[in-house]
Amino acid sequence: MTTSTLAGVAVERDAEGFLADPSLWSEAMATEIAREEGVELTPRHWEVVRFMRHAYETTGAGPNVRLLAKTSGVSVRELYALFPRGPAKTAAKIAGIPKPHGCI
Amino acid sequence: MRRILILGTGTGGTPVANRLRRALAPDDASIVCVDRDDDHLYQPGLLYVPFGRRTLPSLTRSRRAQLHHGVDFVLGEVDAVDLEGRAVRLADGTSLDYDYLVVAAGASLAPDETEGLTGPGWMERVFTFYSAEGAAALADAFAAFNGGRLVVAVLDTLIKCPVAPLEFTFLAEDALRRRGVRDHVEITYVTPLDGAFTQPIASARLGGLLAERGVELVSSFPTASVDGAAGRIESYDGRRVAFDLAVVVPAHDGPGFVTRSPGLGDALGFIPVDESTLQLPGHPEVFALGDATGLSTSKAGSVAHFESEVVVENLVATFDGRPPLARFDGHTNCFLELGHGEALLIDFNRDVEPLPGHYPGPVGLPLLAPSRLDHLGKLAFESLYWHALLPGHSIPGVASPMPTRGKRLSMLRHPAYAGGPT
Numbered sequence A: 001m002t003t004s005t006l007a008g009v010a011v012e013r014d015a016e017g018f019l020a021d022p023s024l025w026s027e028a029m030a031t032e033i034a035r036e037e038g039v040e041l042t043p044r045h046w047e048v049v050r051f052m053r054h055a056y057e058t059t060g061a062g063p064n065v066r067l068l069a070k071t072s073g074v075s076v077r078e079l080y081a082l083f084p085r086g087p088a089k090t091a092a093k094i095a096g097i098p099k100p101h102g103c104i
Numbered sequence B: 001m002r003r004i005l006i007l008g009t010g011t012g013g014t015p016v017a018n019r020l021r022r023a024l025a026p027d028d029a030s031i032v033c034v035d036r037d038d039d040h041l042y043q044p045g046l047l048y049v050p051f052g053r054r055t056l057p058s059l060t061r062s063r064r065a066q067l068h069h070g071v072d073f074v075l076g077e078v079d080a081v082d083l084e085g086r087a088v089r090l091a092d093g094t095s096l097d098y099d100y101l102v103v104a105a106g107a108s109l110a111p112d113e114t115e116g117l118t119g120p121g122w123m124e125r126v127f128t129f130y131s132a133e134g135a136a137a138l139a140d141a142f143a144a145f146n147g148g149r150l151v152v153a154v155l156d157t158l159i160k161c162p163v164a165p166l167e168f169t170f171l172a173e174d175a176l177r178r179r180g181v182r183d184h185v186e187i188t189y190v191t192p193l194d195g196a197f198t199q200p201i202a203s204a205r206l207g208g209l210l211a212e213r214g215v216e217l218v219s220s221f222p223t224a225s226v227d228g229a230a231g232r233i234e235s236y237d238g239r240r241v242a243f244d245l246a247v248v249v250p251a252h253d254g255p256g257f258v259t260r261s262p263g264l265g266d267a268l269g270f271i272p273v274d275e276s277t278l279q280l281p282g283h284p285e286v287f288a289l290g291d292a293t294g295l296s297t298s299k300a301g302s303v304a305h306f307e308s309e310v311v312v313e314n315l316v317a318t319f320d321g322r323p324p325l326a327r328f329d330g331h332t333n334c335f336l337e338l339g340h341g342e343a344l345l346i347d348f349n350r351d352v353e354p355l356p357g358h359y360p361g362p363v364g365l366p367l368l369a370p371s372r373l374d375h376l377g378k379l380a381f382e383s384l385y386w387h388a389l390l391p392g393h394s395i396p397g398v399a400s401p402m403p404t405r406g407k408r409l410s411m412l413r414h415p416a417y418a419g420g421p422t
């Protein structure tokens, strides 16, 4: 765990950069985390990030990439185009939620 | 008289039924197992079928015959579960009521999830040994393969027995070498993981073994499509790997009926039971174990076995009106065949990654190191499966909680590994 400042707030993050406390997340933080990941958030990215956030809040876990595609309606191919370094993992990190199961 | 219904009579469902039968009086509980067929296949044996070392009939026994006296067996295809009505509908229209439900229906292969996989070349130059038909068809193709590019490709991260494709690769390398054609074959191992395996210490050791055997490792490769006609697989980021013979592990889904059963599982069919008690949240009368759960634990027979002990303890407690106190720790134990008469044993749980040492204690089988003893252990396991695991007998030293005695836990504090995956 390391402490860093995101959007003016001091937060704990694990070795891979996931927020330790998802409740501290804000949309301003999302933009900063996305930039670290080399992603400039378009409205389509935001749809996926908000979907991840919502899935986490309702089921307690973020979906892996196939489940994300099946439930969000965004195809796996498009998800990889949006988040080339691994869609579920990157979108989860940007959404401030824990790494989904079955992700690398 | 209350009824316990068990869906799926494989590695997990069978010991649950047998242990429950011993724990509960016949006058108190009826136990009913359902499966779509009566052919219990020892799945780890599929690994040897492509090399002609085993045949399907020798790996298959009657499911019914593995169940104790007093357990009923219903042959039928489960269509859906009605959680509110506590009933299971079969495809032929039969309805089975339950007081307690155990879902042990495994995972199903989803080859259609990968573009092109079941198109031209499927079962001709593109195979999987994860199904009985696939393993048998691959045996013919492998026997005739004496030169060219062999690609072993793992198509998703969520697969059962994640070590099996590595084992296949090591055994194929060994078989080709013995046949005298190793020099004419290029072998490539393709995986979406960032190394040979998920966890850092094991990944480094297994990656080293692949390199020693002259196998090229292509990692971080999320496969988008397989083109059997052109002999090529392609990743989502546009990288390509060419093959003459491809052996793939397709994506997996949960049991199909789960997606037709409101509230039972997620859109892929996996059941999100509590990782410790194995109960479905909101439904203390419903349990799941084995490959059908949505847990982060590996999908392996050893996991289904360790979970069966927890399910039985918690179901009996719930049955008797006591709180479910048994906890599953994510314990996983796998023998990994390396060819050359050796194997390697790994043992881990949710908190402790695979480490070197010995299992189940300081005097035991070597962990994470090639050994002849582990190879013999793997072969001996088949007999234990039929004669101890399925009947639900305890094997000394092999129990649900992961043992730490005998493990080099100090490696977890080594600076090279501290802080987890790098």
Ligand SMILES: Cc1cc2nc3c(=O)[nH]c(=O)nc-3n(C[C@H](O)[C@H](O)[C@H](O)COP(=O)(O)OP(=O)(O)OC[C@H]3O[C@@H](n4cnc5c(N)ncnc54)[C@H](O)[C@@H]3O)c2cc1C
Residues within 6 Å of the ligand: B007, B008, B009, B010, B011, B012, B013, B034, B035, B036, B037, B043, B044, B045, B046, B047, B076, B077, B078, B079, B104, B105, B106, B107, B129, B130, B131, B160, B161, B164, B255, B256, B257, B289, B290, B291, B292, B299, B300, B301, B302, B303, B304, B333, B334, B335
């Ligand atoms: C090639 C290969 C090698 C493996 N090697 C190893 C190994 O070395 N070590 C190890 O620990 N594990 C290994 N495994 C994994 C292991 O076999 C599985 O993890 C284990 O069998 C899971 O048990 P289960 O009870 O969850 O599912 P299964 O044993 O698959 O049982 C599920 C049952 O449910 C039934 N079913 C499903 N849907 C329905 C329905 N709708 N209606 C009626 N019945 C239904 C099926 O017919 C099946 O009998 C290997 C698997 C493969 C494929």
